[in-house]
Amino acid sequence: MRIDELQTPALIVEQSVVRANLDAMSAALPGDRLRPHVKAHKCTSLARLQADNGHRGFTCATIREVETMAAAGLGEDLLLANEVLDTRRLGRLVDAGHRVTVAVDSTETVQAAVDGGVREVIVDVNVGMPRCGIAPEKAGALADVARRAGLTVRGVMGYEGHLMLVGDEAERREHAERAMALLLSASADVGGDLISGGGTGTYAVNTWVDEIQAGSYALMDTAYQQVGLPFGQALFVLGRVISASSDWCVADVGIKALSLDHGNPAIDDAAVWFCSDEHITFAPEHRLAVGDHVRVIPAHIDPTVALHERMYLVDGDDVVDEWPVDMRGW
Ligand code: PLP
Ligand code: MN
Numbered sequence: 001m002r003i004d005e006l007q008t009p010a011l012i013v014e015q016s017v018v019r020a021n022l023d024a025m026s027a028a029l030p031g032d033r034l035r036p037h038v039k040a041h042k043c044t045s046l047a048r049l050q051a052d053n054g055h056r057g058f059t060c061a062t063i064r065e066v067e068t069m070a071a072a073g074l075g076e077d078l079l080l081a082n083e084v085l086d087t088r089r090l091g092r093l094v095d096a097g098h099r100v101t102v103a104v105d106s107t108e109t110v111q112a113a114v115d116g117g118v119r120e121v122i123v124d125v126n127v128g129m130p131r132c133g134i135a136p137e138k139a140g141a142l143a144d145v146a147r148r149a150g151l152t153v154r155g156v157m158g159y160e161g162h163l164m165l166v167g168d169e170a171e172r173r174e175h176a177e178r179a180m181a182l183l184l185s186a187s188a189d190v191g192g193d194l195i196s197g198g199g200t201g202t203y204a205v206n207t208w209v210d211e212i213q214a215g216s217y218a219l220m221d222t223a224y225q226q227v228g229l230p231f232g233q234a235l236f237v238l239g240r241v242i243s244a245s246s247d248w249c250v251a252d253v254g255i256k257a258l259s260l261d262h263g264n265p266a267i268d269d270a271a272v273w274f275c276s277d278e279h280i281t282f283a284p285e286h287r288l289a290v291g292d293h294v295r296v297i298p299a300h301i302d303p304t305v306a307l308h309e310r311m312y313l314v315d316g317d318d319v320v321d322e323w324p325v326d327m328r329g330w
Contacts, residue, residue, distance in 0.1 A: 001319040003312075004293060005236065009257035010238045011304075011311035012295070015320060017234035018046070018218055018313075025217050026053040029203060035059045035079060035196060037215030039261060040302045042312065042327035044072035059196075059213040063089050065327045070098040072326075076308070077101075079122065079196065081157055081213060083109045083132050091117025101154055105134040111148045120152045122194065125186040127158035136182045142191025146193055155194030158183035162203030165227055175207035180208035201227055222300040225263045235311070236295035237265070237304065239280065241288050249288050253296045254278040259303035264296045273299040 002250035008203040023036060023064065036050045039061035047069060048059060057077035058065045066078050067089060075098035082103055082158055084090065084232050090100050103124040104110045113121050124144050126133035135144055143153045166172040180197065187195050198212035201224065206212060216224055219235035254277045258265055264272045270284040282294060288294070298304040305311070313321035 003314055003317045003319055006238060006312060006319065008238055008240045008293075009166060009253045009296075011308045011325075012236050012238045012314045012319075013219065014232075014234050014236075015230040015313050015315050019049070020322050021218050021220065021231045021234055022049055022053055025203065025214065026033075026050075026055070026110070026180075027187070029212055029214075030054060033211055034203075035211045035213050036067050036204060037061070037081070037199070037213045038069060039325060040215030041218055041304070042305055042325045043323050044068060044074060044326050045321075046088050047074055048072070050196065050218070054248075055224050057211070058183075059215070062327075064330050066090060066100060067093065068327045070096070070100075072302050075099065079103075079157075079213075081122075081124070081159070081182075081196070081218065083124065085109065085112045087116025087118045089111050090325050094118055103132070103157060104146060106143065106165040107142070107145055110142065110149055110151065113146075113151060114149050118151075121146050121189050122154050122192075122196065123186065125156050125158040127182045129162040131159070131161065133158060134186075136186040139186035143192075148319040153190060153192050154191030154192050154212075155196070156183055156187045157194075157196040157213075158186070159197060159199065160202060160206070164199050165223060166201070167227065169205060172202060176202050176206045177208070180206060184208060200224055200229065200231075204229075210297045217299050219305070221262070221302050221304075222266050222297050222299045224301075225297075227327055233297055233300060235305070236297055238286070239294050239296055241290050241292045241294065242279075244288060244290050248273065248281055249294075250279050250281050251294050251296070252278060253280045257307060258296065258298045259300045261303060261305070262299035265299055267294055268297075270294075 037059040198206040200216040200236035243250040
């Protein structure tokens with residue numbers, strides 16, 4: 001199939017770029033140094049390529065992601081890096097022989113792990129961002145509660161998400177060092193043999209954790225492009241110009257086809273004015289005609305992918321494969 005036969009809007013992934021991104025990250029963080037986060041692509045076909053590159057463990061954000069990874073035969077070591085109150089579906093996976101570890105940051109989430117039949121947990125530590133995670137000085141006591149409840153505590157995780165987009169690399173490293181000092185102090189109290197953290201923005205500067213939980217690097221977005229990382233833009237939302245005036249064009253890629261939470265998307269050689277439900281209005285440098293195709297680059301990859309049922313793998317103008325976004329939903 002040719003790319004211009006696709007119904008728009010459609011997610012397209014440039015095959016050579018995604019492969020280069022995966023290889024660049026695997027060269028920097030081989031094997032168990034990387035625990036790829038699947039929330040960024042929600043696609044087991046892509047996760048399989050990451051596994052083929054030598055990464056055995058994966059990070060997930062939802063129960064659905066854990067279940068789908070296990071069903072795809074990728075359930076050797078799944079870390080749900082998120083707090084969960086109803087863990088029954090996870091307990092069923094554990095009973096079926098999959099290794100599932102869940103994040104805890106309270107006695108309630110520890111009890112939930114016990115109740116649902118999950119046997120392994122990781123203590124989620126607040127490393128400076130107002131999200132989930134227990135205060136570092138309380139982490140050891142929570143690990144004791146978990147062990148007394150019969151759980152195995154694998155170690156600690158801490159996500160320094162507030163640092164991912166710090167523009168200057170040296171500054172990002174300094175901030176990461178401070179954040180990770182909190183994680184290491186918690187680790188000393190918690191014990192276990194795993195220290196997990198990091199993401200695409202800090203993969204090269206966070207040298208304190210055992211494994212990095214990066215996900216966005218595979219497909220990329222304009223937010224991460226600004227940070228100057230060695231990963232190329234692999235994913236686009238393909239659209240078509242449905243209306244054109246002398247000063248601007250309208251294409252069929254609106255906010256129901258991409259997420260704007262990190263700002264407007266970009267189109268090469270064009271100024272994007274705004275997006276509405278089903279439209280993107282933009283001023284191209286060179287005149288476009290109704291029917292022309294445009295590649296819209298999202299500002300935030302994860303919530304964009306989650307809006308689509310499939311992505312098409314392309315090689316230039318040829319569609320070479322179709323990957324279901326099979327981990328979407330809950
Ligand atoms: N780890 C956790 C717990 C996250 O929530 C995220 C992203 O939100 C990441 C890691 C890193 O993802 P990214 O590759 O997008 O930086
Ligand atoms: Mn994200």
